[in-house]
């Protein structure tokens with residue numbers, strides 16, 4: 328599979344380059360998370376939407392989900408700005424910065 332993902336954006340991840348590594352035959356890509364962390368993700372996980380941010384941001388998002396009114400709160404490098412509506416699953420969506 329000679330897929331070129333460099334420069335593509337998958338939610339919070341921007342693909343910065345390909346590595347020589349492979350996970351179950353899928354090349355592993357070097358990605359930069361919006362928080363600045365570098366993560367290595369197999370292309371299959373990116374394309375399926377399994378991975379959209381680094382582990383640290385996943386923790387942050389889980390924390391935000393557990394908070395009743397997180398607007399104005401900072402979690403590490405992410406600040407919850409304001410609610411932007413509801414997702415299809417009826418959970419609130421927030422603008423993060």
Ligand SMILES: [Zn+2]
Nearest residue numbers: 360362381384
């Ligand atoms: Zn991150």
